[in-house]
Amino acid sequence: MVSMKATHCPILITLTCLGIGCTGAGVSLRADGSPGPQPCAEKALEAMRILRLRPGDSASIVIDANQSSQSPVSLTDGPVESYLTEELGYLSPLTRLYGQIWTGGPNVMIRYYEARPPDGEPIPLCAVARLGRGGLQKKPDSPPGVALIDHSRAAVFIVDAFR
Template identity: 65%
Template sequence: MNVTLLRSLAAISCLSFGCAGSSVSTRPDGGPGPQACSEKALEVMKILQLRPGDSSTAEIDANQTSQQSIIVNDGPVESYLTEDLGPLSPVTRLYGQIWTGGPNVVIRYYEARPPDGEPLPICAVARLGRGGLLKRPGPRPGSAVLEFSRAGIYIVDAFR
């Protein structure tokens, strides 16, 4: 990625993304409620020419890669791209939040960190082929088992 572009985007993001996953309301089933993307994320995605529906693949948990199934927990997650997502190269780190309380696991990403750059605010979700991340009950409350360690990553303009 162009170093000048990265510096410009880093200046826009100013380390204050205003998108902490903990401020999201939850639905009665335990999944997260709707949430707007921050204006900074929308601006950065426009500059990067990332549009809703643009997609890639990622390892869901950087600490549990290439496994048949993984255990995920409510809370922060660090993932990484395994393919390009627009100008974001493989191994770009994605930071977000996991919710296991609803019928499916929900993962929302709020930040991307390219290997050669500063953190960038984004809005993206993890999904499998037909939508949600199907889960099996985890070993304790607030956890779930996912069948695969990889998922599709999709750019969104709001979390619904």
């Protein structure tokens, strides 16, 4: 198991005290089924400031921890557990990212609301998954209610609001 450096402990303790403040509940949907705009919770923005995570910061992830070596990957609407494969600021590889998947639009949309380091407590954050030219494109032969994508890996990007 990867452990956080000793100098990171005060930061994680501070973040733990902030609590978790962001969820995918109550997100309005666009006509195509993709999620509409959503602000980041103040607790997430504060946690990201403490971690020095800025919009545009990114790292590689495995999209679904249960399908890490599969191709294609089969995704459905609902919760997702991903994990970092490299550092993202103070967050070490294997940090779990928890969020929500929407498959209704032309691309799969994934928003992350929480990170959990391997040896730490949950930390609120706002981030999105992207691949290549911005989107996680569904394969044309995806059955209704399911999005098939070619890759099990993508990038996670820190955001200050979901657009």
